[in-house]
Amino acid sequence: MATLLQHMRSWMQRSVEESEARMELMMERKIQVVHKRLDAFELRVWERPSPTIDVTTFQTKLARLWADVDALLSPAKVVPECTPEVKEDEVVMTFLFGDTMRQPTLPTLRRLDD
Numbered sequence: 001m002a003t004l005l006q007h008m009r010s011w012m013q014r015s016v017e018e019s020e021a022r023m024e025l026m027m028e029r030k031i032q033v034v035h036k037r038l039d040a041f042e043l044r045v046w047e048r049p050s051p052t053i054d055v056t057t058f059q060t061k062l063a064r065l066w067a068d069v070d071a072l073l074s075p076a077k078v079v080p081e082c083t084p085e086v087k088e089d090e091v092v093m094t095f096l097f098g099d100t101m102r103q104p105t106l107p108t109l110r111r112l113d114d
Helices: 002-045 055-073 088-097
Strands: none
Touching: none
C-alpha cells in the first residue's frame, strides 16, 4: 500500500505541475492578447490628428463676448421721460361725468332734540 501511495503522490505532483504549466501558458496568451489590443489602441490614438486652434480667431471671439458682456452690464444711457402723473380717480371721474362736475350736496343733519 505504501508503494501505491508513493506512485499516487508522484502522479499527483506531476499532474499539479502540468496543470500549473497549462495555466501559466494560458495566462501568458491572455496577457499577450491584451497587450496587442493596447498597442493597437495606442497606435490609433497616436495616429489621430490633433485639432489645431487658431489663436487669432479665438481672441476675436473672446473680444466680442467681452463687448457683449460690457454692453449688458453698462448702465442705460437713455433716461426715459416721466409723464406727469394724473390721479386715477380724476381720470375715471372725468370720463364718467365730463370736465364739469357738480359739487355733491351733503344732507343736512337734524338734531333729535329739536
